[in-house]
Amino acid sequence: YITNHYHLFVRPSYTAALSLLEACPHLEKFSLKGWMDCELSGSQSLPVVYLPNLHNMTLRSTIIPRIILSHINAPALSNLYLADLNADPNEDLCVSSDSYESGDSEDEAHDFSRSPWSDQATGMGLRKLIAHCNPPLKVLDMLYSDMRTKDFNHIFNHLTELEEFRITGSDMSDTVI
Numbered sequence: 078y079i080t081n082h083y084h085l086f087v088r089p090s091y092t093a094a095l096s097l098l099e100a101c102p103h104l105e106k107f108s109l110k111g112w113m114d115c116e117l118s119g120s121q122s123l124p125v126v127y128l129p130n131l132h133n134m135t136l137r138s139t140i141i142p143r144i145i146l147s148h149i150n151a152p153a154l155s156n157l158y159l160a161d162l163n164a165d166p167n168e169d170l171c172v173s174s175d176s177y178e179s180g181d182s183e184d185e186a187h188d189f190s191r192s193p194w195s196d197q198a199t200g201m202g203l204r205k206l207i208a209h210c211n212p213p214l215k216v217l218d219m220l221y222s223d224m225r226t227k228d229f230n231h232i233f234n235h236l237t238e239l240e241e242f243r244i245t246g247s248d249m250s251d252t253v254i
Contacts, residue, residue, distance in 0.1 A: 091141045095148055098126045108135040109145065123148050125209060137161055140195075142222075146202030154212035162222040163195045196249075200228025207235045216241045223249040 094109060107128075123144070131151040135158040136142045142162050199222055206212065214236050222244075224232070229249075233239070 091144045092123070094141075094145065095123060095126055098128060098149065099124060102128060103130050104128055105130050106133045107131060108137070109139055110135075110137040112138070112140055125150050129153060132156060134158070135160070140198075142195075143198035143202035143205075146199075147205035149206065150209040151206070151212055152210040154206075154210075155214060156216040156218075157212075157214055158216075158218045158220075159199065159222040160218075160220040162199055196223050196225050196228075200224035200232075203232050204228065207232065211235060213238045215239065217243075219244045219247070221246045223247055224253075226252045229253050 098104065098107065126149050128149055128151045131149070131154055133156040134151070134154060136145060137158075137160040139145075139162065142159065203224070215238055217232075217236070217239060218241075220243075226249075
């Protein structure tokens with residue numbers, strides 16, 4: 078479990094989180110909670126961390142879900158819990174640092190929820206995770222975490238083993254349903 082509270086003087090970075098994951102290839106459960114440092118230079122390339130035994134992952138109250146989801150290959154991931162990921166880019170959280178990556182897609186329908194930056198970050202992170210390993214997710218639980226309609230469509234078309242989907246406290250677009 079990695080936790081970062083605001084009152085800490087040292088803010089761990091997402092590169093430290095990815096380095097820790099890379100050093101623990103036999104990890105079976107991973108939980109990350111906290112905002113984390115999110116400064117990302119456009120030229121910095123991050124590794125895709127191979128975690129063949131990772132079954133359960135929780136990302137909570139962080140602005141880096143996309144960085145984590147986009148940079149892991151977890152072919153055994155069966156339970157994914159996303160909580161409190163909706164962020165307002167006006168909250169001085171440096172959320173614009175990873176707002177565009179190669180392969181991003183525009184939202185032609187403009188059907189974001191009230192937190193469009195995190196909608197795209199969560200959706201594009203899950204798209205990258207699926208592209209790396211198409212995990213056999215059985216449970217996807219989203220609490221105050223949204224995506225664009227096009228990302229929901231993409232994810233539900235690819236997660237063929239999904240048995241349980243929960244979404245709570247969502248302000249997603251009406252067109253998702």
